[in-house]
Amino acid sequence: MPKFLLLSALALALAGCGGGATQTAPTLRTDAEGDLRYGQLRFKPCSLGEEGTAAIEAQCATLKAPENHDAPKGRTIDLAVALIPAKNATQPDPLVILAGGPGQAILDAYPGLHDALEDVRRSRNILLMDARGTGGSHLLECDELGELMDGSATEPDAAQMRGLAERCRGRLSKTSDLRYYTTTDHIRDLDLLRRTVGVDKLNLVGISYGTRVAQQFAKRYPAHTRTVTLDSIAPNTLVLGQEHARNLDAALKQQFARCAADPACKRNIGDPVAMLATVRATLQAGGIAPVRYRDPTSGEWREEAPAFGHLSALLRFYAYRPESASMLPLVLHDASKGRYEPLLSQARSLAGDLGDSMALGMHLSVSCTEDPEIRIDPADKDTILGTSMAEFLQAQCAAWPKGARPADFRTPLSGNVPVLAISGEFDPVTPPRYGDEVVKTLPNGRHLVLPGQGHSVLTTGCMPKLFAQFVEKADAKALDAGCLKRLKASPPFAGYYGWEP
Numbered sequence: 001m002p003k004f005l006l007l008s009a010l011a012l013a014l015a016g017c018g019g020g021a022t023q024t025a026p027t028l029r030t031d032a033e034g035d036l037r038y039g040q041l042r043f044k045p046c047s048l049g050e051e052g053t054a055a056i057e058a059q060c061a062t063l064k065a066p067e068n069h070d071a072p073k074g075r076t077i078d079l080a081v082a083l084i085p086a087k088n089a090t091q092p093d094p095l096v097i098l099a100g101g102p103g104q105a106i107l108d109a110y111p112g113l114h115d116a117l118e119d120v121r122r123s124r125n126i127l128l129m130d131a132r133g134t135g136g137s138h139l140l141e142c143d144e145l146g147e148l149m150d151g152s153a154t155e156p157d158a159a160q161m162r163g164l165a166e167r168c169r170g171r172l173s174k175t176s177d178l179r180y181y182t183t184t185d186h187i188r189d190l191d192l193l194r195r196t197v198g199v200d201k202l203n204l205v206g207i208s209y210g211t212r213v214a215q216q217f218a219k220r221y222p223a224h225t226r227t228v229t230l231d232s233i234a235p236n237t238l239v240l241g242q243e244h245a246r247n248l249d250a251a252l253k254q255q256f257a258r259c260a261a262d263p264a265c266k267r268n269i270g271d272p273v274a275m276l277a278t279v280r281a282t283l284q285a286g287g288i289a290p291v292r293y294r295d296p297t298s299g300e301w302r303e304e305a306p307a308f309g310h311l312s313a314l315l316r317f318y319a320y321r322p323e324s325a326s327m328l329p330l331v332l333h334d335a336s337k338g339r340y341e342p343l344l345s346q347a348r349s350l351a352g353d354l355g356d357s358m359a360l361g362m363h364l365s366v367s368c369t370e371d372p373e374i375r376i377d378p379a380d381k382d383t384i385l386g387t388s389m390a391e392f393l394q395a396q397c398a399a400w401p402k403g404a405r406p407a408d409f410r411t412p413l414s415g416n417v418p419v420l421a422i423s424g425e426f427d428p429v430t431p432p433r434y435g436d437e438v439v440k441t442l443p444n445g446r447h448l449v450l451p452g453q454g455h456s457v458l459t460t461g462c463m464p465k466l467f468a469q470f471v472e473k474a475d476a477k478a479l480d481a482g483c484l485k486r487l488k489a490s491p492p493f494a495g496y497y498g499w500e501p
Contacts, residue, residue, distance in 0.1 A: 028085060028125075036083075038125075039198030043083055049111040056111050059083040063129070063196060067138075068180050069188045075177070079189055080136025082107050084114075084126040093201040093226045094125040095471065096190065100208030100232075100456070102183075102240075102366040103358035105135025109207075116459035119468035124203070129193055131213075133181040133362025140181060140361025142168035145396075158395035165364065165396040172361050179403035181365035187217040194224060201226040203471050207456055208232045208430060209240070209366075215413040215438070222415060227474050229467060230421040231458045232430040235437050237410050239371045241393055244429065245385040248315060251428030252276070252384070255492075259329045264494035272329040275336040279343075280384070283308040293341040296349040306340040310347040315384055317350040324350060325426065325454060330493040368397035370405055412441045419445035420476040422463065424453030426489065446476035452489030461487045 029037050036043040036059050043059035063079040066072045097113065099106035106128045117126065130137035144164040156164070172178060190213075194202055203226050206214030211230040218225040219236075234240065256272040259265040269275075282288070283306060290305045304310075314331070318324040324346065331342045367374075376390045413419070419442045423432040432449045439445035448466075450457045457463060462483035470476055491499035 028090070036085075038083055040196050041081065041193075043081075046082065048082060048107055050108075054111075056084070056114050059085065063189075063193055065132070065189050065192055067177055069185065077132060077138040078136075079132060079138075079193075080105075080107055080130040081193065082110070082128040084121060084128075086125050087122050089123055090125060091123050092199060093203055094127040094197075094199060095120055095203045095205060096127050096129075098204065098206040098210030098213045099131065099134070100210050101134070101358055101363060102131075102209045103134055103360060103363035104209075105130045105137075105357070105359070106210075107135050108357060113459060116464040116467075119465065120471055124471065127193070127197065127202075129190065131186045131362065132189055133176075133365060134359040138176065140172055140176060140178070140359050140365065142172075142360035142364070144168045145360045156392075158391050161392045162395040162399050165399040168361060168364075169399055169401070173401075176361075178361070178365050178401040179369070181362050182369045182403045182405075183213055183216055183366060184403070184406060186213055187220060190217055191221055191224065200224060203227045203229075205229045205458070206231065207458065209234060211430075212236065212240075216409075218417050219408070219411070219413050222417060225417055227471055228413075228417055228419045229458075229470065230419065230435070230438065232423060232427060232455050233421050233435045233438050234430055235434050236412050237437070238434065239373045240367055241371065241389050242374050242377070244389055245377075245380040245383040245387070247431055248385055248428045249383045250431070251426055252315065254426055255325055255328060258489065259492040262492055262494065262499075264500040265329060265492040268494045269329045269333045269492070272332055275329070275332040276384075279311060279332055279335045280308065283311055288340070291340045291344060293344045296345050302344070302348075304344060306335075306344060310340075310343055311335075312385060312388075314343060314347040314350060318346075326490040326499070327493050330495070364396055364400045365403065367393060368400045369403040370409065372397070372402070372405075412438065414441040416444050417442065418470070418474045418476055420467070420470045420479075421445060421447040422457055423447065423449050424455060424457045424460075425449055425451050426453065427455045429455050444476065446479070448479075448481050448484060450484055451487045453487060 031037050031042065041061045041063065043061040046058050046060035047055035048058050049055045059082065061081045061083070063081050064076045065079050067075045067077050095117070097106055097110065099109050107130050110128055132138055133140040144167050169178065201224055204214040204217060206212070206229070211233045214228050214230060215236055218228050259269055259272050286307065288306045290303045292301060292303045294300070295302050318328055327346070331346055335343045374390050374393055376387045376394070380387045419439065421435040421439055423430065423435045425432060435447040435449070439447045450460055450463065453460055458467060466479050466481060469479055494500050
């Protein structure tokens with residue numbers, strides 16, 4: 001499985017965000033050396049995508065930026081940029097996609113979105129840039145902490161977490177000033193990219209943490225923001241991680257109620273609530289003999305003693321794959337019967353994928369600077385995640401350098417910018433109420449909730465068509481979203497064969 005600043009509501013109103021003077025599209029041209037030029041930036045052919053998957057043809061470039069934008073003569077860093085040129089006549093305002101996390105690299109994540117953007121790509125360039133500290137943009141990787149996200153049983157205490165953060169800080173600080181890898185720095189990079197390629201306005205698409213980046217950019221640069229699409233919304237008011245334990249418990253109740261309402265699941269699986277309690281107590285008691293299972297990613301055989309850390313990892317990340325939510329009651333059923341192989345396999349698959357994709361050094365630079373309000377809430381003690389997220393973040397941030405957070409950082413985005421917000425009904429990370437909160441201050445905003453869906457929903461059902469219409473017309477309220485009513489959650493598995501018709 002993410003940056004900010006401000007401007008007045010009057011400036012936002014005057015910006016218009018959809019009308020105003022006609023823009024002239026910068027011409028994509030080939031220079032004497034055969035390289036593609038977009039404004040002042042030189043691109044060379046490249047491909048996006050993991051080895052063994054279908055490659056996305058693109059053009060790649062490097063943008064140099066000051067590490068500290070307020071000290072432009074100081075150290076510079078290289079930012080990885082990619083361009084997917086429009087198929088036909090090009091509109092002047094490109095689409096810019098902002099990844100989640102904080103810590104995900106958009107050049108790595110983009111291939112999963114490519115097909116869903118087919119309609120938009122007909123007339124608009126897609127412009128991507130790895131946020132500083134991620135991917136190809138001066139990566140801040142903390143292998144010390146990454147080992148704890150692999151779905152293993154390891155449950156470190158707060159002192160260990162602080163020690164690992166100190167080790168990572170000491171290593172990264174030799175080549176990086178960790179204060180300057182925040183949302184605020186990222187949006188300044190985005191505006192530098194906008195000016196370098198020579199465009200006036202951007203169409204922003206933020207996913208998960210990327211919605212924070214999009215809101216902060218639109219707040220600081222309203223005159224250069226044409227549209228904003230927020231997928232799985234994190235409001236500016238949200239302290240990242242503070243509500244995750246409660247949100248997860250609420251989402252689990254929703255998922256388990258679906259099994260109780262499904263005759264086959266209820267008959268074959270039983271009560272997932274009771275099974276979760278049983279499995280949790282058994283794993284927390286410990287003493288279970290090691291179990292041999294196959295790693296779902298590498299195919300290798302592993303042997304581990306099941307522990308509460310495996311269950312915690314599985315539940316924390318299940319929302320990122322819709323099919324995992326459908327399998328959850330079955331996995332708990334097996335574990336309650338002493339069959340732990342599916343639990344171990346799923347935990348490693350889900351947590352491992354996320355751990356591999358997150359630059360945890362950048363994650364800490366963002367969270368420690370922007371979310372210092374995080375507190376240990378006694379009310380979270382009895383949730384499945386407990387208070388560990390807040391405890392660990394507090395411990396790590398005690399050892400991590402902090403940058404400057406703008407005074408208006410928590411102020412909601414307002415003004416006339418056209419905003420399309422979309423949420424999944426069962427999203428345990430950014431529940432639909434967050435989208436409702438954000439559009440309250442946006443007269444040209446609209447929030448759509450996709451029935452039966454989880455986290456990150458831009459590619460789901462007819463959403464790509466609605467999204468393309470929004471980008472074309474810059475009018476969320478004019479969308480006919482009736483097609484979303486056809487969506488529904490995948491039924492819960494009633495056995496190893498899946499669900500019954």
